[in-house]
Amino acid sequence: MLRLVYFAWVRERIGVEGETLAIDAPMRASAIVPQLIARSDGHAAALADLSRLRLAVNEDMAGWDTLLAPGDELAIFPPMTGG
Amino acid sequence: MFDVRVSPAAFDLAAEHARLAAVGPAVGAIVSFTGQVRDHRLMLEHWPGVAERRIGQLVNDARGRWPLLGAIVVHRFGTLDVGDPIVLVLTASSHRAAAFDAASFLMDGLKTGAPFWKRSADGWVEETAADDAAAARWRQAPSAGHDGVRRSG
Numbered sequence: 484m485l486r487l488v489y490f491a492w493v494r495e496r497i498g499v500e501g502e503t504l505a506i507d508a509p510m511r512a513s514a515i516v517p518q519l520i521a522r523s524d525g526h527a528a529a530l531a532d533l534s535r536l537r538l539a540v541n542e543d544m545a546g547w548d549t550l551l552a553p554g555d556e557l558a559i560f561p562p563m564t565g566g
Numbered sequence: 567m568f569d570v571r572v573s574p575a576a577f578d579l580a581a582e583h584a585r586l587a588a589v590g591p592a593v594g595a596i597v598s599f600t601g602q603v604r605d606h607r608l609m610l611e612h613w614p615g616v617a618e619r620r621i622g623q624l625v626n627d628a629r630g631r632w633p634l635l636g637a638i639v640v641h642r643f644g645t646l647d648v649g650d651p652i653v654l655v656l657t658a659s660s661h662r663a664a665a666f667d668a669a670s671f672l673m674d675g676l677k678t679g680a681p682f683w684k685r686s687a688d689g690w691v692e693e694t695a696a697d698d699a700a701a702a703r704w705r706q707a708p709s710a711g712h713d714g715v716r717r718s719g
Binding site (some may be wrong): 490491492539542558560561562563564565566 | 601611612613615616617619641652653673676677678679680681682683684685689690691692693697
């Protein structure tokens, strides 16, 4: 199981703060995108352009080629705009 | 004295400054930066826990690059009106160059490297190329200290 967490317009488009995805072997973050997009139009809208998104795996910044293992937490969000 | 806070509450610049001024006799320079909401009311979303930890990492990075005697970073979240203070960065050192540079480094890191997202009535605020470039310049230069001396600790 993979835990997914969303922020800002990613959360708004998908409509939930978080959800889970069943995976039973390590896979790259980019490889789960088709499964997520198939879940709803909101998922498809949020994930339409991966270059507009940032990731954190287990709370550390990561890229789409990062290997995810069962039990990991993947956060997906737009570029950060603090300060 | 190093302190990081993420809170919806307003902060008191004079009180935070006094905490750094009291750190000890070696403090000869305290730099403060206050960011305030400009043009439009904002809603700030953040990632609880991770925002504090990421700012703490930025402070640790700053301590590795400049001889800081203290630093305080306060970042607000929630709904903020035009003119409301949004972020406070204070740095203390024996000399001004380290305090100025560390404060600039911390602010550049906060703009693009801490999990906050701003939304106005017009929608989510997009990142700017200028902010990305400001953060990138610290990655290119190991230390931008005015004296050209790299220090640790």
